[in-house]
Amino acid sequence: MVKRSLDIVIAALTALLLAFGLFGSGLVACMLPQTTQLLGDNFSGWNDATYPQETMEELAEAVRSFSIEDTGRQALEDAVAGALAEHYPEISASLNRGGELDGANQNVGGNLFAGGLGIGNVISVYTLPASAVDHLQDCIPIFVTSRIAIILSLVFALLGVVLLIIRRRRKLAGWVLFVTPLVVIATIAALGIWAFVDFDSLFTALHGLFFANGTWIFPADSLLITLFPEAFWMGMGVVWVFISILACLVVCLIGRFVKR
DSSP: OOHHHHHHHHHHHHHHHHHHOOOOOOOHHHSHHHHHHHHHHSOGGGGGGSSHHHHHHHHHHHHHHHHHOOOOHHHHHHHHHHHHHHOOOHHHHHHHHHHHTTTOOOOOSSOOOOOBBBBHHHHHHHOOOOHHHHHHHHHHHHHHHHHHHHHHHHHHHHHHHHHHTTOOOHHHHHHHHHHHHHHHHHHHHHHHHHHHHHHHHHHHHHHHHOOOOOTTTTTTSSSHHSOOOOHHHHHHHHHHHHHHHHHHHHHHOOOOHHHH
């Protein structure tokens, strides 16, 4: 009786870890620089943006590496300042005359206008102001923690399956591998329907779980949004779903073989 109860506990924990790992596997794929470049080049309209497409690619990678790999705030600010100085030297000079171009001081003196934009909008459109960089910095622990948690979940799920097989519960291990992916696919399908019906509400709900209200909302013409518009995030959602479902199908097939 005790042995059976222990096997059930091991199976339940293994299923939970496996479900989390499979669901998150797509997120890990979304964190790759290749994914950002692929989606940015094809869905973000970088060919008609604030900076030339090549520069937008470089800035997008600087943002990705900062918010996901914690490459340092200064490196991100230097990348943005360099792009501004290269393509809009007059605006760069005007901003630098009023304060350092590091996002920390937005009280730039003078009346700078570019295409009818006031100084506040100039900073938002051509640079990443402090609020934008702060939001990206808030993303760092979320991405770092989730990536580690996803990988560890898959590792411990594998150990759980091996332990069940060692304890001569091969069929139970197979059912865990077979059923858990199906549950994950059903969950992804439900979220997919939500996204199809109302992507904005899903996007808002997800951000509401991790960020303070309003801290992740920026003007539509801001550099951060032109780098990563809604179409970009919809593409990320497709990548996440595709990779996670693919991983689920592979594990499901393995489970079908193991439980025989």
